[in-house]
Amino acid sequence: MDQDHARGIMNQLFYPIDGAPDLSDATAVRLVDNMIDGRLFSSPVEDFAAAIDETLRAGSLHPQTAEMSQRYADAELLEFLHRVARELGTRRPWPRPRFTKRDVAEWAEFGDAAVIGQVNRPAHQITGALGYSFDQVPAGEGKLPVLVVQMRTGEVVALMGSVDPRSTMFTLLHRGEGDRDEVLAHFRELTGFNTNDVVPV
Secondary structure, eight states: OOHHHHHHHHHHHHTTGGGSSOSSHHHHHHHHHHHHHTSSOSSOHHHHHHHHHHHHHHTSOOHHHHTTOSSSOHHHHHHHHHHHHHHHHHHOSOOOOSEEEOOGGGGGGGTTOEEEEEEESOHHHHHHHHSOOOEEEEETTEEEEEEEEEETTSOEEEEEOOSSTTOOEEEEEEESSSOHHHHHHHHHHHHTOOTTTEEEO
């Protein structure tokens, strides 16, 4: 990984660091959880690991990266980075992200997909659980919120909302083979939603 790419990823990593309660081992664990889950960061965990290795080999933070924090000194951030690297190492092999957003163009392929469930949560809670925002696709004179994702378990599903932005009911569709109840169970497990939030149809 070249230094410019590594610097960009490190900037991404440390941008929210001043909001962390401290630079403890527990904070390192939470940070690695977020890298692996792919919820807060746009780069995959593999890129973070490579950028961290590059930074640790250099022995110092790039000045621009160090400026991400107004709370912690360079030496504190570098020591914390060593702990993050160790935590990443203990987690290998890394699982796939809980959800990976697919291109909204794939929505066209859901024309004959099976409707498997209904998600009874407002849009902001769904985007918070999945880590991605809804796309908007034309629907008559309005627009329809749509989100196509691949779950860690491999299934590709789509969430479709209503042209009414106040609606808290979203249709869950599954493209491909697979048992409906198993796909719903995977979706509940990965989102943290319960059986009242995600119901079969």
